[in-house]
Amino acid sequence: MPKIKTNRAAAKRFRKTGSGKVVFSKSFASHILTKKSSKRKRQLRKNQLLTRANRKQVRLLLPNG
Numbered sequence: 001m002p003k004i005k006t007n008r009a010a011a012k013r014f015r016k017t018g019s020g021k022v023v024f025s026k027s028f029a030s031h032i033l034t035k036k037s038s039k040r041k042r043q044l045r046k047n048q049l050l051t052r053a054n055r056k057q058v059r060l061l062l063p064n065g
Contacts, residue, residue: 003063004060006061006062006063007061007062010061011061011062014050014058016062021049021050021055022049022050022055022058022059023047023048023049023050024047024048024050025047025048026043026044026046026047026048028044029041029044029045
């Protein structure tokens with residue numbers, strides 16, 4: 001059976017932690033920031049853990065990542 005190719009779009013967006021959880025950065029933080037509140041911009045800077053429901057889908061996109 002051939003090797004599974006890594007989905008490059010997913011590789012740029014997600015990464016695995018040491019314990020095997022999946023981390024990603026939030027969207028909407030790059031431009032048009034004037035109308036967003038300070039609280040909202042501050043929360044967008046933090047990374048987010050992927051939910052268990054979506055973990056299997058990302059695991060298939062990143063076979064050895």
